[in-house]
Amino acid sequence: MTVESTAARKPRRSSKRTSAAKTPQTSEPQLVQLLTPEGERVQHPEYEIDLTADELRGLYRDMVLTRRFDAEATALQRQGELGLWASLLGQEAAQIGSGRALRDDDYVFPTYREHGVAWCRGVDPTNLLGMFRGVNHGGWDPNTNNFHLYTIVIGSQTLHATGYAMGVAKDGADSAVIAYFGDGASSQGDVAEAFTFSAVYNAPVVFFCQNNQWAISEPTERQTRVPLYQRAQGFGFPGVRVDGNDVLACLAVTKSALERARRGEGPTLVEAFTYRMGAHTTSDDPTKYRADEERAAWEAKDPILRLRTYLEKEKAADEAFFTALEEESETLGKRVREAVRAMPDPDPMSLFEHGYADGSSLVDEERAQFAAYQASFADSAEEGN
Amino acid sequence: MAVEKMSIAKALNESLRLALDTDPKVLIMGEDVGKLGGVFRITDGLQKDFGEGRVIDTPLAESGIVGTAIGMALRGYRPIVEIQFDGFVFPAYDQIVTQLAKMHARALGKIKLPVVVRIPYGGGIGAVEHHSESPEALFAHVAGLKVVSPSNASDAYWMMQQAVQSDDPIIFFEPKRRYWDKGEVDTESIPGQLHKATVARTGTDLTLVAYGPMVKVCLEAAAAAQEEGKSVEVLDLRSMSPIDFDTIQTSVEKTRRLVVVHEAPVFYGSGAEIAARITERCFYHLEAPVLRVGGYHVPYPPARLEDEYLPGLDRVLDAVDRSLAY
Ligand SMILES: Cc1ncc(C[n+]2csc(CCOP(=O)(O)OP(=O)(O)O)c2C)c(N)n1
Numbered sequence: 117m118t119v120e121s122t123a124a125r126k127p128r129r130s131s132k133r134t135s136a137a138k139t140p141q142t143s144e145p146q147l148v149q150l151l152t153p154e155g156e157r158v159q160h161p162e163y164e165i166d167l168t169a170d171e172l173r174g175l176y177r178d179m180v181l182t183r184r185f186d187a188e189a190t191a192l193q194r195q196g197e198l199g200l201w202a203s204l205l206g207q208e209a210a211q212i213g214s215g216r217a218l219r220d221d222d223y224v225f226p227t228y229r230e231h232g233v234a235w236c237r238g239v240d241p242t243n244l245l246g247m248f249r250g251v252n253h254g255g256w257d258p259n260t261n262n263f264h265l266y267t268i269v270i271g272s273q274t275l276h277a278t279g280y281a282m283g284v285a286k287d288g289a290d291s292a293v294i295a296y297f298g299d300g301a302s303s304q305g306d307v308a309e310a311f312t313f314s315a316v317y318n319a320p321v322v323f324f325c326q327n328n329q330w331a332i333s334e335p336t337e338r339q340t341r342v343p344l345y346q347r348a349q350g351f352g353f354p355g356v357r358v359d360g361n362d363v364l365a366c367l368a369v370t371k372s373a374l375e376r377a378r379r380g381e382g383p384t385l386v387e388a389f390t391y392r393m394g395a396h397t398t399s400d401d402p403t404k405y406r407a408d409e410e411r412a413a414w415e416a417k418d419p420i421l422r423l424r425t426y427l428e429k430e431k432a433a434d435e436a437f438f439t440a441l442e443e444e445s446e447t448l449g450k451r452v453r454e455a456v457r458a459m460p461d462p463d464p465m466s467l468f469e470h471g472y473a474d475g476s477s478l479v480d481e482e483r484a485q486f487a488a489y490q491a492s493f494a495d496s497a498e499e500g501n
Numbered sequence: 502m503a504v505e506k507m508s509i510a511k512a513l514n515e516s517l518r519l520a521l522d523t524d525p526k527v528l529i530m531g532e533d534v535g536k537l538g539g540v541f542r543i544t545d546g547l548q549k550d551f552g553e554g555r556v557i558d559t560p561l562a563e564s565g566i567v568g569t570a571i572g573m574a575l576r577g578y579r580p581i582v583e584i585q586f587d588g589f590v591f592p593a594y595d596q597i598v599t600q601l602a603k604m605h606a607r608a609l610g611k612i613k614l615p616v617v618v619r620i621p622y623g624g625g626i627g628a629v630e631h632h633s634e635s636p637e638a639l640f641a642h643v644a645g646l647k648v649v650s651p652s653n654a655s656d657a658y659w660m661m662q663q664a665v666q667s668d669d670p671i672i673f674f675e676p677k678r679r680y681w682d683k684g685e686v687d688t689e690s691i692p693g694q695l696h697k698a699t700v701a702r703t704g705t706d707l708t709l710v711a712y713g714p715m716v717k718v719c720l721e722a723a724a725a726a727q728e729e730g731k732s733v734e735v736l737d738l739r740s741m742s743p744i745d746f747d748t749i750q751t752s753v754e755k756t757r758r759l760v761v762v763h764e765a766p767v768f769y770g771s772g773a774e775i776a777a778r779i780t781e782r783c784f785y786h787l788e789a790p791v792l793r794v795g796g797y798h799v800p801y802p803p804a805r806l807e808d809e810y811l812p813g814l815d816r817v818l819d820a821v822d823r824s825l826a827y
Contacts, residue, residue, distance in 0.1 A: 199627045199628065199629065199804050200628070200629055228629075246803075247629055247630065247803065248629065249804075249805070250627060250629070250803045250804025250805040250806075251803055251805050252803050253630050253800070253803055268588075268629060268630050268631050269588065269589060269591070269592075269631055270561060270589075300560075300561035301561065303560035303561045303562040303565065304561060304562050304563075304592065305562060305564050305565070305592060306592070331532075331561050332532070332533045332537065332540070333533045333535070333536055333537035333558070334532065334533060334558055334560075334561065338558055338559075338560060339560050339561060399540070400540075401537075404536060404537050404538070405536040405537050461805045461806070462802075462803065462805060462806050464806065464809045466806070467797060467799050467802050467806055467809060467810060468797070468799055471798070471799050471800065476798070478768060478798050479797075479798055479799065482797045482798055482799075486797065489816070489819065492819075493815075
């Protein structure tokens with residue numbers, strides 16, 4: 117892979133300094149695209165991909181089920197079963213495309229919105245809901261599926277991914293590591309430091325930025341003056357912008373970046389240009405800052421519809437497939453709903469678990485005090501009887 | 502007199518508005534503070550009225566927010582920065598601790614750093630990780646910073662005014678679960694000094710000291726204790742650095758018993774400092790050891806366990822009973 121895609125553009129000097137903040141980013145860079153919004157298959161000289169009908173249907177199924185899961189979680193939040201939910205609506209192609217590019221021995225460092233990637237890793241979706249319900253802060257063993265815990269502090273995980281990748285390289289393994297983050301996160305110092313370390317140590321890591329255009333209420337222009345993928349060049353590694361609503365392109369570009377990492381050629385920044393169709397989280401109110409027309413324009417680029425159009429055109433899927441998938445979606449929704457409702461509140465004593473691997477006398481003392489305090493209620497309840 | 506009933510959130514909003522209006526050097530900076538008005542709407546409408554040059558949506562970078570606020574202050578501005586949630590102050594902690602706190606001293610007092618860092622803090626809102634913590638002791642421990650927290654609307658309004666006018670860096674902790682609690686605000690008469698504690702309820706048998714979100718719990722506890730015939734005095738500390746030990750001492754000399762209550766973990770918490778100093782000052786007055794009620798030495802738990810973790814009425818009353826039993 118060449119670094120052409122990060123070729124520097126002439127910096128533009130805005131005439132009036134005060135208006136600088138309002139000028140838009142440099143003109144739209146070329147996106148790597150293999151499937152147009154109309155569902156037309158197009159070619160790209162650098163990123164070709166040849167998928168069987170079965171594989172195409174697989175990607176479609178992943179996206180549909182991920183969206184169904186996401187919708188169910190949003191509904192569960194509305195019903196008071198979850199405290200919060202961060203929806204990935206609109207970002208299915210970016211997540212499934214990149215997620216399906218991974219090998220089992222690769223390692224994923226997600227933010228808090230990578231439900232589709234988790235799906236690709238084989239993490240049971242109900243495991244993702246514990247922290248949003250408020251019964252745990254993670255809820256899965258990262259090493260079971262090589263899928264790290266969700267990270268809420270913005271950008272932190274890009275450094276963990278880089279360090280993990282440095283370890284992979286030290287071990288002489290040919291696995292790769294992928295770190296997910298948002299366009300907002302690209303402003304954090306941690307992300308810049310991750311870029312620095314990964315370049316300097318030639319770490320086998322792919323930085324996968326889902327530029328969904330917003331960081332809560334702040335548009336991408338509030339984070340950067342150049343297209344995000346171009347940042348990579350200044351750190352000494354390639355960056356590429358891919359149509360984040362095109363699952364084929366996301367798959368091809370991520371695969372290529374992962375292979376580059378495996379060959380020992382170091383990091384790549386992939387910017388998946390996509391859109392957050394819903395609110396930032398269920399606590400957010402996008403009507404305060406975002407125009408409805410914008411969402412409507414992006415709906416026309418819906419990643420799922422476009423693949424469906426292609427599948428139908430190619431006769432790669434028949435009606436029976438779509439019907440069966442719909443049923444499978446409903447089953448998944450039902451399973452998720454039931455699992456969440458059945459999720460028990462944690463035992464109060466579990467407060468004192470897992471603070472330290474080797475234990476702590478301080479925690480032991482507080483645990484004992486807490487137990488005695490809890491027991492005092494049991495006693496008084498008995499007395500009352 | 503212009504007395505109005507308003508929520509703490511509204512009082513802060515009004516106070517920030519007044520600050521922007523009074524002094525053209527005052528700026529507001531932070532993530533989502535503009536159009537959205539902040540995730541808690543504390544800056545609601547301010548960008549609309551004062552423009553993007555005064556109410557500045559920043560890139561998503563806390564070290565950047567505080568670091569550039571320091572630079573703005575060096576240039577004569579008075580930035581008020583918003584950190585979105587307690588747990589997200591740490592990327593900025595380096596700037597706050599190594600730079601903001603120490604620059605005045607390093608310049609032999611020749612420069613001033615009038616920066617206010619607003620942090621919504623504390624639990625009780627059913628949030629996910631990093632949205633419910635009480636890291637005040639980590640800041641109070643650092644020389645050069647002043648740390649305050651209002652517990653009611655009037656203090657929210659006036660303490661913000663005083664913080665903005667202060668030439669020292671102020672870490673302004675806002676009790677987020679009380680944002681919607683209403684109280685009377687007299688927008689014409691300043692109630693007290695920024696770093697003075699107040700007596701929120703008088704009593705004779707025992708003193709409860711609290712600040713921010715726990716003041717309300719302590720007032721409720723005092724009311725409940727009253728029903729059992731115990732007279733509990735409640736002090737609202739308001740400032741965790743410096744601490745108004747005189748007001749605590751006066752109260753303890755009267756009641757002879759002290760319980761300190763906060764949400765933060767007890768271990769190395771502000772309660773430890775208060776207990777130690779008051780023991781020194783009031784050793785011969787005390788009838789019982791100073792007790793502390795607070796969080797445990799565990800990571801702030803998931804939402805469904807926070808009621809166990811946060812000191813509630815029962816735990817405060819339990820400590821009151823234990824103290825009185827000596
Ligand atoms: C260090 C830090 N600061 C602030 C926040 C609060 N916060 C949570 S998500 C978010 C916006 C993130 O935007 P982006 O990185 O673009 O990702 P997106 O949520 O859009 O996928 C903010 C400000 C946080 N989680 N961590």
